[in-house]
Amino acid sequence: xxxxxxxxxxxxxxxxxxxxxxxxxxxxxxxxxxxxxxxxxxxxxxxxxxxxxxxxxxxxxxxxxxxxxxxxxxxxxxxxxxxxxxxxxxxxxxxxxxxxxxxxxxxxxxxxxxxxxxxxxxxxxxxxxxxxxxxxxxxxxxxxxxxxxxxxxxxxxxxxxxxxxxxxxxxxxxxxxxxxxxxxxxxxxxxxxxxxxxxxxxxxxxxxxxxxxxxxxxxxxxxxxxxxxxxxxxxxxxxxxxxxxxxxxxxxxxxxxxxxxxxxxxxxxxxxxxxxxxxxxxxxxxxxxxxxxxxxxxxxxxxxxxxxxxxxxxxxxxxxxxxxxxxxxxxxxxxxxxxxxxxxxxxxxxxxxxxxxxxxxxxxxxxxxxxxxxxxxxxxxxxxxxxxxxxxxxxxxxxxxxxxxxxxxxxxxxxxxxxxxxxxxxxxxxxxxxxxxxxxxxxxxxxxxxxxxxxxxxxxxxxxxxxxxxxxxxxxxxxxxxxxxxxxxxxxxxxxxxxxxxxxxxxxxxxxxxxxxxxxxxxxxxxxxxxxxxxxxxxxxxxxxxxxxxxxxxxxxxxxxxxxxxxxxxxxxxxxxxxxxxxxx
Amino acid sequence: xxxxxxxxxxxxxxxxxxxxxxxxxxxxxxxxxxxxxxxxxxxxxxxxxxxxxxxxxxxxxxxxxxxxxxxxxxxxxxxxxxxxxxxxxxxxxxxxxxxxxxxxxxxxxxxxxxxxxxxxxxxxxxxxxxxxxxxxxxxxxxxxxxxxxxxxxxxxxxxxxxxxxxxxxxxxxxxxxxxxxxxxxxxxxxxxxxxxxxxxxxxxxxxxxxxxxxxxxxxxxxxxxxxxxxxxxxxxxxxxxxxxxxxxxxxxxxxxxxxxxxxxxxxxxxxxxxxxxxxxxxxxxxxxxxxxxx
Numbered sequence: 001x002x003x004x005x006x007x008x009x010x011x012x013x014x015x016x017x018x019x020x021x022x023x024x025x026x027x028x029x030x031x032x033x034x035x036x037x038x039x040x041x042x043x044x045x046x047x048x049x050x051x052x053x054x055x056x057x058x059x060x061x062x063x064x065x066x067x068x069x070x071x072x073x074x075x076x077x078x079x080x081x082x083x084x085x086x087x088x089x090x091x092x093x094x095x096x097x098x099x100x101x102x103x104x105x106x107x108x109x110x111x112x113x114x115x116x117x118x119x120x121x122x123x124x125x126x127x128x129x130x131x132x133x134x135x136x137x138x139x140x141x142x143x144x145x146x147x148x149x150x151x152x153x154x155x156x157x158x159x160x161x162x163x164x165x166x167x168x169x170x171x172x173x174x175x176x177x178x179x180x181x182x183x184x185x186x187x188x189x190x191x192x193x194x195x196x197x198x199x200x201x202x203x204x205x206x207x208x209x210x211x212x213x214x215x216x217x218x219x220x221x222x223x224x225x226x227x228x229x230x231x232x233x234x235x236x237x238x239x240x241x242x243x244x245x246x247x248x249x250x251x252x253x254x255x256x257x258x259x260x261x262x263x264x265x266x267x268x269x270x271x272x273x274x275x276x277x278x279x280x281x282x283x284x285x286x287x288x289x290x291x292x293x294x295x296x297x298x299x300x301x302x303x304x305x306x307x308x309x310x311x312x313x314x315x316x317x318x319x320x321x322x323x324x325x326x327x328x329x330x331x332x333x334x335x336x337x338x339x340x341x342x343x344x345x346x347x348x349x350x351x352x353x354x355x356x357x358x359x360x361x362x363x364x365x366x367x368x369x370x371x372x373x374x375x376x377x378x379x380x381x382x383x384x385x386x387x388x389x390x391x392x393x394x395x396x397x398x399x400x401x402x403x404x405x406x407x408x409x410x411x412x413x414x415x416x417x418x419x420x421x422x423x424x425x426x427x428x429x430x431x432x433x434x435x436x437x438x439x440x441x442x443x444x445x446x447x448x449x450x451x452x453x454x455x456x457x458x459x460x461x462x463x464x465x466x467x468x469x470x471x472x473x474x475x476x477x478x479x480x481x482x483x484x485x486x487x488x489x490x491x492x493x494x495x496x497x498x499x500x501x502x503x504x505x506x507x508x509x510x511x512x513x514x515x516x517x518x519x520x521x522x523x524x525x526x527x528x529x530x531x532x533x534x535x536x537x538x539x540x541x542x543x544x545x546x547x548x549x550x551x552x553x554x555x556x557x558x559x560x561x562x563x564x565x566x567x568x569x570x571x572x573x574x575x576x577x578x579x580x581x582x583x584x585x
Numbered sequence: 586x587x588x589x590x591x592x593x594x595x596x597x598x599x600x601x602x603x604x605x606x607x608x609x610x611x612x613x614x615x616x617x618x619x620x621x622x623x624x625x626x627x628x629x630x631x632x633x634x635x636x637x638x639x640x641x642x643x644x645x646x647x648x649x650x651x652x653x654x655x656x657x658x659x660x661x662x663x664x665x666x667x668x669x670x671x672x673x674x675x676x677x678x679x680x681x682x683x684x685x686x687x688x689x690x691x692x693x694x695x696x697x698x699x700x701x702x703x704x705x706x707x708x709x710x711x712x713x714x715x716x717x718x719x720x721x722x723x724x725x726x727x728x729x730x731x732x733x734x735x736x737x738x739x740x741x742x743x744x745x746x747x748x749x750x751x752x753x754x755x756x757x758x759x760x761x762x763x764x765x766x767x768x769x770x771x772x773x774x775x776x777x778x779x780x781x782x783x784x785x786x787x788x789x790x791x792x793x794x795x796x797x798x799x800x801x802x803x804x805x806x807x808x809x810x811x812x813x814x815x816x817x818x819x820x821x822x823x824x825x826x827x828x829x830x831x832x833x834x835x836x837x838x839x840x841x842x843x844x845x846x847x848x849x850x851x852x853x854x855x856x857x858x859x860x861x862x863x864x865x866x867x868x869x870x871x872x873x874x875x876x877x878x879x
Contacts, residue, residue: 127614461689497696539699
């Protein structure tokens with residue numbers, strides 16, 4: 001929908017670039033990488049960066065063009081779709097080139113099905129962050145399905161798919177023309193270097209009738225097959241013929257290499273989506289660096305074609321680079337290598353909702369044959385991955401929601417039965433403490449997370465007071481039914497200021513679909529952009545919770561490692577970078 | 586604490602970072618020209634520059650150094666919007682001093698804090714992000730990490746190693762802190778608190794899970810006394826447990842008569858005091874408790 005006189009709130013903002021705070025890891029997860037390599041998975045996977053564009057989309061708006069967004073889903077083994085990522089919203093365009101990139105791991109041995117859906121975003125939602133958009137409120141423009149292997153194996157590494165409406169997508173015949181979607185895949189290579197550029201133009205041509213031009217820049221990279229892929233867009237400056245834009249951050253990872261040619265195009269913003277090209281230059285990052293050091297301006301040109309002859313008309317306008325600095329973006333592994341320690345803590349759900357441990361349908365049932373129950377499995381599998389990053393392998397371990405022999409229900413008791421210390425040695429220590437605890441407590445309720453989160457927060461803040469370089473991860477293994485949602489939120493909001501992340505692993509075949517409801521753990525995971533709010537109006541300063549449903553997983557499977565470590569490096573780096581804590585070298 | 590400057594006020598660096606989802610009249614997103622006024626106790630505050638580009642997601646990144654009186658309990662951040670018709674209030678956040686003072690973290694820890702804004706009608710309106718750091722003189726940097734702990738009771742005051750098992754999370758399903766506080770015998774305890782001996786003072790503090798501790802309550806009791814007090818109270822509790830056990834009987838009768846909520850609450854209370862001393866009684870009680878509950 002939308003209307004033609006929209007303010008195009010979203011359309012004028014800057015997009016892309018390795019912003020200094022926004023997305024610290026850029027999809028690259030070196031924690032997963034290190035784990036897999038050390039376990040002999042070297043070379044079995046590679047990181048692929050997807051860029052999307054579309055053409056001839058259907059126009060759903062009456063007075064203007066569609067405002068499309070693309071959403072990527074991955075198809076699980078059970079056929080269920082899981083949202084993987086969203087692009088930005090492009091205003092008034094039927095041929096959008098989205099700038100937001102998505103990185104995913106390409107597994108040679110797996111069939112990785114991707115589903116792309118394109119929606120038209122209503123003008124009233126343009127001010128929202130894209131991850132907050134409710135897709136059911138948007139108009140569906142079409143979907144396309146392919147496998148990652150299909151894209152990667154084409155010679156140009158691009159694949160153009162016909163968009164289909166949802167019902168037709170399974171069939172090959174398309175009744176209506178809904179446009180096409182192009183997916184371009186490129187292998188990522190990691191580089192920690194990021195550059196900061198301040199760009200300025202002089203003597204721009206006037207393109208607007210009654211006022212001066214409203215210029216903005218789009219920076220694209222040229223890839224082998226000759227096509228250009230936009231990597232970032234500056235903000236729109238109004239009525240400026242000699243504009244200086246806010247700093248642009250480009251990481252070498254996005255650009256490819258310092259010598260890779262970049263196309264820098266200057267456009268005049270039009271709210272109807274038809275931006276006029278004022279002029280462009282083609283320069284690599286090293287060229288731009290030279291421009292800066294010599295303080296020379298580069299003339300913009302406009303490609304013109306007279307018949308079959310392509311001429312570049314050189315303009316008076318020039319592009320200057322006022323600042324060019326390179327900096328190293330420290331990665332998660334830099335901190336770990338520099339001696340920053342990760343410490344894991346474990347809390348296990350002993351509430352009655354797990355079922356009577358003496359009956360074999362209980363999640364806590366100890367099988368005499370030695371087959372591990374759901375909790376034991378989770379401790380082993382999750383522990384194996386997490387302990388890899390914990391150097392001393394001494395884990396504080398708690399239980400909650402049970403009645404110890406000698407007291408009322410406790411919502412945080414030492415798993416090892418000790419009154420004075422809570423640590424156990426290694427994964428085996430957790431396993432032993434867990435089984436002995438099962439024989440010594442009676443399952444009760446309700447399920448309160450607050451006390452264990454507070455206990456973990458206390459450990460974290462004490463370590464800060466001792467000036468220790470430690471980051472903590474509390475692993476809560478639960479069957480997922482939570483009763484003290486607000487209290488938990490309060491505890492989490494408080495903890496968001498501490499070097500602490502919380503990983504909630506949901507066990508049991510329990511329907512985690514039910515978790516969509518208000519009483520569920522999943523609501524604590526702020527992935528959808530909704531920030532946690534405490535009863536005292538305080539809001540979590542960062543996302544510290546990650547929820548992982550733990551179904552029947554195979555030992556050491558790559559996907560498990562990935563889902564467990566998916567957010568940890570980002571959460572860790574957000575903490576470090578916001579406080580300007582450098583890694584030790 | 587001898588130096589006059591630090592005993593009456595503390596110097597705090599407040600950085601107003603950004604706002605999110607700011608709206609005018611609860612509906613339309615703010616277009617531009619928002620700024621923030623930061624106030625401590627005093628009426629006049631310090632204002633950031635006006636943000637012209639961020640719209641409803643303004644970025645200010647502006648740091649203020651303020652001297653806060655020790656008794657100040659809140660810092661307020663007020664977001665306003667400059668319009669042709671004067672300044673319009675967008676929303677206000679009250680930042681409790683306890684969010685950045687006290688606890689175990691080092692005194693000069695850089696806190697990143699975010700708050701929901703409320704407009705003058707009390708409606709939710711956007712979020713403000715700030716960072717706050719208390720300036721600490723070189724000499725006592727982190728020396729008294731617990732000083733100024735007042736009012737931050739609850740979650741961080743209990744030594745965490747003692748937290749498990751003994752931790753008082755009142756039994757079972759129904760109990761909660763308010764029940765305990767409104768209850769007769771508990772009032773008795775609170776009354777004793779004002780005794781010269783101050784015996785119950787420290788006990789309540791160690792036991793309670795509610796963040797109710799009044800400022801200064803913790804600071805009063807000396808650690809050495811604590812041990813003795815706790816011991817004496819345990820004795821006390823043993824006596825009361827007998828009382829409590831007797832008390833249970835009439836309570837159960839009441840339950841039979843059907844005084845549901847209150848009775849359960851009182852049971853919980855009884856259970857609590859019993860649990861502290863007599864284990865057997867406690868377990869019996871649990872059984873009773875469950876039966877009543879079901």
